[in-house]
Amino acid sequence: MRLGRRNGLVVLAAVVVGVLAAGWLVWYQTIGSRLVTLDRSGGFAGTHVSVSVFRDGRLHIDGLSRSRGPVRTRLSGDALADLRTALDAADFAHMPSQQIDRKVNDALLYRITYRHWRVLTNTPELVPGLAPVVERLTDLLQQYST
Secondary structure (H helix, E strand, C coil), X not given: CCCCHHHHHHHHHHHHHHHHHHHHHHHHHHHHCEEEEEEEEECCCCEEEEEEEEXXXXXXXXXXXCCCCCEEEECCHXXXXXXXXXXXXXXXXXXXXXXXXXXXXXXXXXXXXXXXXXXXXXXXXXXXXXXXXXXXXXXXXXXXXX
């Protein structure tokens, strides 16, 4: 079957739109729908673990242990609401992007990503408003590490 030039352009445009729509869907499902991510690394053992909570309550935890594998589950409505309250109260817009205490050896390093803000710290309790967020996310790590 031979397509005319005009029909060929229509088919090409349809393919391009389809590819762009599929790319947007993949982006939204993996990054765009993410509410908050905590990456915790370092310490004496040199560990790395990541916990991501998505807007719809999905919870992804990676790095707990090699034998266990990744955790994929869903937060309860109350737990998600509690996390959102802590995030709203944290005031990320006025937090320093980095707060590192150089006197602390072998400390865990926390990187929190919320919306377009990233905060890097080894002492979350010294960043006003950040400790309750880190506490809720590390509680999830504790809950699923056993």
